[in-house]
Amino acid sequence: MMLEWLVSYLLWISLLLLLASALARSSRFAAFGWTLFAFFWLGKIEHYLAIEDYFNVALFLAAGLLSFYMAWIVKSRGFSSKACYWASYAASACGIIYFPFAEVEALQVGLIGFTAQITAKMLQILSVPVIMESWNIMSLNGRSVEIVLACTAIESIALFAGVILSVQAPLRRRLTALAASTISIYLLNVLRNGFVLMAYGGSWFGESSFDIAHNIIAKLGSTIALLAISYMVFMLLPELLSIIDELATEIKPGRGDAA
Numbered sequence: 001m002m003l004e005w006l007v008s009y010l011l012w013i014s015l016l017l018l019l020a021s022a023l024a025r026s027s028r029f030a031a032f033g034w035t036l037f038a039f040f041w042l043g044k045i046e047h048y049l050a051i052e053d054y055f056n057v058a059l060f061l062a063a064g065l066l067s068f069y070m071a072w073i074v075k076s077r078g079f080s081s082k083a084c085y086w087a088s089y090a091a092s093a094c095g096i097i098y099f100p101f102a103e104v105e106a107l108q109v110g111l112i113g114f115t116a117q118i119t120a121k122m123l124q125i126l127s128v129p130v131i132m133e134s135w136n137i138m139s140l141n142g143r144s145v146e147i148v149l150a151c152t153a154i155e156s157i158a159l160f161a162g163v164i165l166s167v168q169a170p171l172r173r174r175l176t177a178l179a180a181s182t183i184s185i186y187l188l189n190v191l192r193n194g195f196v197l198m199a200y201g202g203s204w205f206g207e208s209s210f211d212i213a214h215n216i217i218a219k220l221g222s223t224i225a226l227l228a229i230s231y232m233v234f235m236l237l238p239e240l241l242s243i244i245d246e247l248a249t250e251i252k253p254g255r256g257d258a259a
Contacts, residue, residue, distance in 0.1 A: 011040045011103070015095040022089035022166070030088040031075035037091070038067035073251060083247035086166060094162030101154050108149055112136050116147040119193040128198060140201025145193075145210075153189035156226060157182045160233065169239045177236040181229050188225050192218050 017033030020026065041064035048056040074084055101107045116136045123130040123140075131139045136147045160181040164174055199205060199213035234241045 010036055010043070011095070011099060014040055015092050015099070018088045018092035019096065022085060022092060025085060027074050027078040027084075030084070031071045033088065033092075034067050034071035034074060038064045038071065041067060069251065082168070083243055083250045086168075086243050087247055089166040090163045092162075093166045094158050097161050098154060098158035101152075102149065109135075111152050111154060112147050112149060115152045115190065115193070119147070119190050119197070122190055123194050123197065126194075128194075130197065130201075138197055140197050141203075143201045145197045145200060147193065151189070151193055153185050156185050156189075160185065160229070163240060164233065164237065167237060167240045167243060169237050173236055177233045180236070181233050184229055184232075185226075188222075192222060 014033045014036035017029050017036065021028075021030035021033055041060045044060045045057055045064075048054070048060065070084075070087065074088070077084070101111055113135045116132070116138060120130050120132050120138050123138075128140065133139050133144055137144050138147070139145070161178060164178045164181065167174065196210070196213045196218055199217075200210040203209050205212040
């Protein structure tokens with residue numbers, strides 16, 4: 001019974017350990033937290049193998065191996081640099097922001113429904129005759145698009161919020177970077193959702209309108225937008241760029257333990 005409980009709450013235990021390691025500056029907590037985090041990621045692989053989603057299989061495998069690697073680095077070197085300490089803090093912060101929406105149904109439904117309503121209202125203001133078929137399904141000219149968690153940009157918001165809040169910098173600049181990045185990401189994501197529905201509902205690209213709009217144009221636009229937002233954040237918080245560079249050096253394979 002205890003083992004089943006531990007497996008069920010593996011994610012939350014790992015995040016709390018990583019957070020505790022950052023607050024207490026305990027490398028022992030961090031090593032244990034990263035190890036449990038690795039098992040959480042690897043535990044997801046079976047599901048994606050079953051549905052033959054090999055991209056996510058590779059993604060979760062990489063996340064698990066990286067977490068094991070971080071556990072080994074922290075255990076063997078301790079918090080030998082600010083970068084390892086920051087990585088544990090940032091990982092816990094990102095996870096604590098993101099996973100409640102991914103794992104708690106009420107929060108997930110609330111965020112998805114809110115995003116769908118905001119997207120529909122924006123299009124209606126622009127005189128686009130969008131119809132809300134359901135709490136998370138919009139239609140235009142008889143073609144429907146479903147808003148899911150990935151359409152809320154919570155992953156990107158959690159990533160930016162976690163790394164910004166965990167970096168050591170004046171509070172005012174961190175809050176400025178946090179507001180500028182998260183608000184920009186969310187608003188641009190609403191525009192992205194609206195674009196996909198308009199392109200699909202209007203058959204802008206023929207029979208492949210949804211695939212072209214969603215999988216090519218929107219993803220390319222999102223990548224460019226995130227790069228631009230990252231640049232803005234680095235301008236506001238140069239400390240963040242420095243700590244990322246330090247972490248890259250710290251985890252580089254072949255790096256010796258000696259200074």
